[in-house]
Each structure stands twice: as C-alpha cells, then as structure tokens.
Amino acid sequence: MSATTSSARPQVASPTAGVSENKARVVTPSLIAVYAILVVLCIVWIVPVIYTISTSFKSVQEFMTGAFNFFPAKWVGDNYMRLLESSASYPVFSWLKNSLIISIISAFLSVCVVALAGFGYSRLEFKGRDTLFFVLLLISMFPTVVNIIPQYRIVATLGWVNSYWACIIPGLGNVANIFLVRNFMKGIPKELDEAAKIDGASDFRIFRSIILPAIRPILIVIFLFSFTGAWNDFLWPTIVFNDINKMPVTAGLQLLSSQMQGYSNMGTLMASTCLAIIPTLLLFLFAQKYFLQSLNITSGLKG
Amino acid sequence: MGIINESVTADHVAGKRKTLDERLHPFMHAFPYIAPHLIIFAVFGIIPIVFGLYISFTRWNLIGSPKWAGLDNFRLIMTPGTYFNKVFFKDLWNTLLFVVINVPLCIVVPLLLAVLLNKKGLKGAGLFQAILYIPGLISVAAGALVWKMVFNSQYGMINTTFHLQVNWLGEQPWAWITIFVLSLWAGIGGNLVIYRSALSGVDQNLYEAAQVDGAGPVRIFFSITLPEIRLPLFYTTIMTTVGAFNVWGQPLMMTNGGPAQSTQVLLMDIKNLAFPAGPSAAGMASAMALLLGIILMILSIIQIVFMNKED
Numbered sequence: 001m002s003a004t005t006s007s008a009r010p011q012v013a014s015p016t017a018g019v020s021e022n023k024a025r026v027v028t029p030s031l032i033a034v035y036a037i038l039v040v041l042c043i044v045w046i047v048p049v050i051y052t053i054s055t056s057f058k059s060v061q062e063f064m065t066g067a068f069n070f071f072p073a074k075w076v077g078d079n080y081m082r083l084l085e086s087s088a089s090y091p092v093f094s095w096l097k098n099s100l101i102i103s104i105i106s107a108f109l110s111v112c113v114v115a116l117a118g119f120g121y122s123r124l125e126f127k128g129r130d131t132l133f134f135v136l137l138l139i140s141m142f143p144t145v146v147n148i149i150p151q152y153r154i155v156a157t158l159g160w161v162n163s164y165w166a167c168i169i170p171g172l173g174n175v176a177n178i179f180l181v182r183n184f185m186k187g188i189p190k191e192l193d194e195a196a197k198i199d200g201a202s203d204f205r206i207f208r209s210i211i212l213p214a215i216r217p218i219l220i221v222i223f224l225f226s227f228t229g230a231w232n233d234f235l236w237p238t239i240v241f242n243d244i245n246k247m248p249v250t251a252g253l254q255l256l257s258s259q260m261q262g263y264s265n266m267g268t269l270m271a272s273t274c275l276a277i278i279p280t281l282l283l284f285l286f287a288q289k290y291f292l293q294s295l296n297i298t299s300g301l302k303g
Numbered sequence: 304m305g306i307i308n309e310s311v312t313a314d315h316v317a318g319k320r321k322t323l324d325e326r327l328h329p330f331m332h333a334f335p336y337i338a339p340h341l342i343i344f345a346v347f348g349i350i351p352i353v354f355g356l357y358i359s360f361t362r363w364n365l366i367g368s369p370k371w372a373g374l375d376n377f378r379l380i381m382t383p384g385t386y387f388n389k390v391f392f393k394d395l396w397n398t399l400l401f402v403v404i405n406v407p408l409c410i411v412v413p414l415l416l417a418v419l420l421n422k423k424g425l426k427g428a429g430l431f432q433a434i435l436y437i438p439g440l441i442s443v444a445a446g447a448l449v450w451k452m453v454f455n456s457q458y459g460m461i462n463t464t465f466h467l468q469v470n471w472l473g474e475q476p477w478a479w480i481t482i483f484v485l486s487l488w489a490g491i492g493g494n495l496v497i498y499r500s501a502l503s504g505v506d507q508n509l510y511e512a513a514q515v516d517g518a519g520p521v522r523i524f525f526s527i528t529l530p531e532i533r534l535p536l537f538y539t540t541i542m543t544t545v546g547a548f549n550v551w552g553q554p555l556m557m558t559n560g561g562p563a564q565s566t567q568v569l570l571m572d573i574k575n576l577a578f579p580a581g582p583s584a585a586g587m588a589s590a591m592a593l594l595l596g597i598i599l600m601i602l603s604i605i606q607i608v609f610m611n612k613e614d
Contacts, residue, residue: 027424034419041416042434045488049438051460052449068463113339120336126329136344141603142352143596145549145570149358149577149585150351153365173344203332232442234552235570239578250444257448257556266458269448276445284440288433291440292496 049277056080056270063263079271091245092272095252100279102167102248103230110226111219113172118181118215119207123193133182140175152239166240167230167248177222184218185211220290228280249276359590365583376590391591394569398595400479401554401568402547405486409543410536413491417498418524432495439492443485447556450485454557478558478566485553490546494539501532534613541606545599569595 051070056079058072083092121133151170160166193206201209234250241247244255253276260269284291359376361369379387416435420428438446453460454471462469471477505528513523529536551570554560560567569591577588 031422031424034422034425038416038419038431042431045438046434048449048453048460048488052452055452063458068458070460070464113343116336117340120333124329124333124336126333129333136341139349139352140344141600141607143545143599143603145573145592145599146355146359146589146596147348147351148573149365149589149592150354151347152578153354154346154350169343170347173340173346173348175344175348178340203336207336228440232440234443235574239574250442253442253444253448254556257444257451258559263458266452266455270452273445273448273452277441280440280442281437284433284437292432292436 052270052277053274056267056274058267060264060267063266079267082268083271083275090256090268090272092249092252092256092275094245095247095249096275096279098164098246099231099248099250099276102164103227103279105164106168106171106230107223107227109168109172110174110177111223114174114177114181114222115212115215115219116207117178118185119211121178122182122185123190123206123211124203133178136175137179140173148236148239155240160240162241162243162246164246167233167237170236171226171230177225180222181215181218184215188214217290217293220287221293224283224287224290227283231280355589356593358586359593361586363583363586363589365577365585369586372586376587377594379587380590380594387587387591390572391569391594393564394567394572395595397554397566398548398550398568398570401482401486401550402544404479404483405490405547405550406540406544408483408487409490409494409547410540412487413495414498414536416491416495417502418528420495420499421502432499435495436492438489441489443489443552444556446489447485447553450481450488451557454481472558473562475562475565478562481557482553482566485557486550490543494543497535497539498532501535502528505531534610537606537609541602545602548595548599548602 054071057075057077058069059074059076059078062069062073083090087093121129155161155166155170158165160169188211192210196206196210231248232250233248234254237248237251238254241251244252247255253272256269256272260266358369360371360373362372362375363369376387379385380391382388419425420432441449451472452458454462454477456462456468456470456472459471461467461471469477471481509527509531510523513527518526549570550568551574554566554568555571558566560571573588573592573595576584576591
C-alpha cells in the first residue's frame with residue numbers, strides 16, 4: 001500500500017516536499033528575523049494605544065510635575081469622573097450614545113435595504129433590470145466630493161440638520177453593497193425559488209424563507225461595514241451637526257481637541273479618546289472572523 | 304426566465320390582449336423591493352450630482368437661489384494671482400504630496416508584511432495580523448488624538464522618552480511625518496488582509512518550480528508573486544489613491560493645516576469655503592470639488608478599463 005503511493009508520486013515533488021517539511025520544524029535564522037520584524041512592528045502599532053489608555057488614568061498633578069512615566073505613578077479615575085461631571089460643556093457620553101444610535105440604525109437599515117434590493121435585482125424578472133442596475137453602479141462611481149454640498153442642501157431642506165437621519169439615510173443609497181449581495185445570490189440555486197414558486201409561494205415568501213437565510217453571511221459583513229463606517233464617519237457629521245449635544249463622537253472629538261489644550265486637559269482628552277475607541281474594538285473582538293472575511297469578499301469580487 | 308414569469312402572472316390577468324398594466328406587472332411586482340434603495344439613491348445619489356455640477360457654474364451662498372456665473376469660478380481658479388488660484392494650487396500641491404508619499408507606503412508596507420506573515424512555519428500570524436489591523440477600525444478623529452499625544456512636544460511619549468525637543472506638529476518636515484505615520488498606522492490593515500489572502504491563492508507549484516530552477520527569494524517575488532496578485536494589487540492601489548486624494552481628517556486633526564498652511568489640503572478649503580462661520584461661497588467650493596472630482600473620475604475610468612481588459 002505504502003509502496004504504491006510513494007512510487008506513484010512524481011519524482012520532482014518528493015525531494016522539495018521533504019525540504020519544506022524540514023523547514024517547518026527547524027527554526028531558521030530567516031524565520032527569527034521575520035519574528036523580530038513583526039514583533040517590533042506590532043509593538044510600535046500597539047504602544048500608542050496603550051499609552052493613550054495609561055495617560056487617561058494620570059492625574060493633573062502628575063502632568064504638572066513634568067515627570068514622564070509611561071504608566072501613571074498613581075492610577076486615578078479623575079479624568080473619567082470629570083467627563084461625567086462636566087457633561088454640560090463636554091457631553092462625551094451623549095456623543096457616544098448618538099454615535100451608537102446612528103451606527104446601529106444605519107447598519108440595521110442598510111441590511112434591510114440591501115437585502116430587498118439585492119433580491120429585486122437578482123431574482124425578480126422585469127424588463128431592463130440588469131441595465132438599470134448597471135446604470136446605478138456607474139452613477140455611484142461618480143466622485144462623492146462633488147455631492148457633499150448639494151447633499152447638505154437636501155438634508156437642510158428636509159429639516160435634518162442636527163438630526164440622526166442626516167447621518168443614516170444618505171448612506172443607505174450605497175450601490176456597492178447591493179453589488180456584493182447580488183453576486184452572492186448568484187451562488188444560490190435558482191431551482192429552489194422556482195420549486196417554491198410552483199408550490200404557490202409568493203415572492204416575499206421566497207425572499208423570507210429561502211433567500212434571506214442563504215445570504216446571512218454577506219448580510220453580517222454588510223452590517224459590520226455599515227456599523228464601523230457610520231461610527232468612524234468624520235467629514236459629514238462635522239457638516240450636518242452644529243448642536244454640541246446631538247453630534248456623534250467623531251465630530252465631538254474634533255471640537256474637544258481644539259478646545260482642550262494644555263496639561264490640565266491632557267488626561268481628559270485621552271479619556272474621551274479611549275471611550276471613542278472601545279465600541280469598534282469590542283465589535284472586532286467578537287466578530288473578527290467576519291471582518292477579515294469581509295475584506296476578501298469585497299476585494300475578491302471587485303478585483 | 305421570462306416564460307416562467309408570464310405563466311405566473313397570467314393567473315392574475317383575465318384578458319388575453321397584452322395591456323399596459325400587464326406589461327408593467329413584472330416591474331410593479333419588483334418595485335417594492337428595489338424602491339427603498341432607488342428612492343434614497345435618487346435623492347442622495349443622483350440629484351446631488353446634477354445639482355453639484357450646476358452650482359459649480361454659479362455664485363451661491365448656500366441659502367438663496369444660485370446665480371448663474373458661467374465659467375467665472377473656474378476662470379478665477381485658473382487666473383494666476385487671485386486668492387482662489389493661490390488656495391487651490393497650494394492645496395492641490397499639498398494633496399498631491401500626500402498622495403505621492405502615502406499611497407506607495409500603504410501598498411508596499413502591507414505587501415511586504417503579507418509576504419512575511421505567509422512565511423512557512425510562522426506561528427501566530429493571526430495575532431500579528433489582528434494587531435496590525437485594529438488601528439484601521441479606529442476613527443481618524445480618535446487615532447489622531449492618540450498620535451497627537453505621542454508627538455506632543457511637551458508631554459509626548461517620543462520627546463520625553465528620547466529627551467528630544469522636537470516640535471513635531473508645528474515644524475516641517477516633522478508635521479508631514481506625523482501625518483504620514485498616522486495614515487500608515489491606520490491604513491495598512493485592510494490592504495494587508497487582502498494581500499494575504501491573494502498570496503495564499505497563488506499556486507504553490509509555481510514557487511516550487513522556481514526554487515528547483517534556482518531562483519532566489521527576490522527573483523521569485525518579482526517574477527511570480529507580483530504578477531500572480533496583480534489584480535488585487537491594482538484594485539487596492541486605485542482604492543488607496545482615491546482615498547488619499549480625499550484626505551481631510553488627518554491633517555485637520557494633527558496640524559490643522561499648519562505650520563503656515565503647509566499641510567492644508569483641498570478638502571479642507573472646499574469645506575471651509577462652503578460651510579464657513581460667515582457667508583458661504585458654495586459655488587466656488589463646488590467648482591474646486593469638481594476639479595478634484597475630475598482627477599478621481601479619471602482614476603475610476605482607468606480602473607474600469609483595466610479590469611475589463613483582464614476579464
């Protein structure tokens with residue numbers, strides 16, 4: 001048995017396979033070099049974040065002395081307490097709440113709109129369907145810089161300045177997401193819907209019972225993308241919000257950084273930064289698999 | 304497909320003659336599904352394009368009705384010596400500088416890292432990748448505050464650790480360097496993940512054959528790896544370039560355009576002109592946005608042409 005398999009192997013493949021197996025077991029100098037580069041780089045990447053966290057626990061007195069410690073000489077929660085107390089002038093917690101509401105609603109509505117439209121453009125038959133979708137895709141490639149000013153005017157006309165809707169609704173027009181869902185649906189056999197149709201199932205029934213469960217993975221990806229996209233959106237919120245209590249955290253941080261200067265505010269500024277970082281980090285920890293998968297889906301289909 | 308559909312819709316329609324209603328039926332059937340997106344896209348995707356093109360040729364303060372000005376805005380931008388000419392070309396130059404340095408960094412660094420992470424026998428590649436990826440999930444606003452603290456001239460980690468007195472954020476070339484550091488820190492994660500999966504898709508036999516032929520690692524990288532992953536490489540290059548032309552948050556937060564407006568980029572002035580504290584010059588801002596948009600459109604066209612050729 002073993003004699004037949006080894007003799008069946010191509011002659012060139014067996015020596016090289018043997019070499020690579022050896023390499024995997026023995027730690028070579030080049031592997032050590034790779035580890036060294038990666039470890040150093042990861043330290044550089046992560047240290048600023050740790051420094052931000054540690055700074056947020058330093059007291060004002062420690063800054064005043066000018067002594068530099070990477071970690072606080074004494075860990076204090078003063079900066080976070082100050083954010084709680086001065087919520088009238090720096091409503092960081094309101095910003096976080098606003099960002100959370102905007103991001104969750106954005107992600108949820110994106111999934112709904114995209115799933116419905118994806119179904120419409122890939123499973124329902126109507127004249128000019130593919131042409132219509134192609135035209136939408138083409139229009140969506142138009143550079144967004146040109147749209148910002150008119151979009152503001154439209155949002156203002158709708159009375160959405162300082163409203164969550166200003167940050168939620170425009171993003172729902174995203175065409176790339178429908179493109180992803182549409183491509184994903186191509187992998188679901190059409191026979192399934194047709195069989196259901198013969199059994200008398202309505203379009204909506206087919207959508208709900210067959211398509212929706214099948215496209216769950218791509219919908220999770222779109223949920224995460226929309227959530228982090230909305231959470232990190234920066235330019236647009238600074239345009240459509242001027243009420244300090246209603247803005248999301250990115251716009252808030254910008255105000256804060258221009259107002260909080262000098263040593264007495266450093267810790268508080270870093271505390272706000274930490275709070276703004278936490279939600280997406282938590283999301284990443286719980287859904288890491290989907291985040292990494294999502295990039296491959298988007299690049300794989302477009303590229 | 305059409306046959307199946309008609310046999311279903313036939314149940315609903317009594318008459319045999321094809322009425323307008325009958326012909327529209329499939330569309331009306333699909334309409335509830337595509338309508339939510341279509342309406343939002345029309346309002347926030349199509350109307351703004353038409354409106355945006357129009358106001359580039361007007362004088363407009365964002366409130367009243369735009370006054371037609373023909374090519375005046377563009378003429379002012381192109382006439383040497385005018386205020387708008389100075390602003391536009393200074394910003395364009397700074398934006399280009401950012402693009403020219405940031406894009407290669409955000410392509411080459413993740414590519415090399417992907418090659419390292421895919422090395423045989425390496426353990427913990429997932430953890431390394433996660434650490435390098437995480438900053439990409441932090442908003443520019445928060446990420447900038449992190450690095451502003453690190454580079455702070457008085458209390459910052461770098462100056463205090465190495466006993467330096469460098470005015471990182473207020474002097475060139477340091478101000479640009481801080482912006483590039485922030486952009487690289489936040490910008491490599493996405494491309495890294497894409498390159499890694501592209502590399503793992505390359506046929507291993509190609510590498511083995513090359514090794515048998517005696518090719519070194521550098522030769523293998525340029526003759527096999529690069530050509531094999533050219534599509535994702537091209538896709539990420541275009542995406543990164545478009546993103547870099549739209550740079551705004553990093554210089555705004557780190558240097559606020561300074562020192563002496565040397566890091567002032569196009570989007571900053573477009574926004575400041577359109578949404579200032581005082582009267583708005585939305586027409587002029589739109590004209591500048593359109594000029595930037597043309598550059599971006601050319602990039603998109605190159606992308607579409609190239610991708611179609613490859614298919």
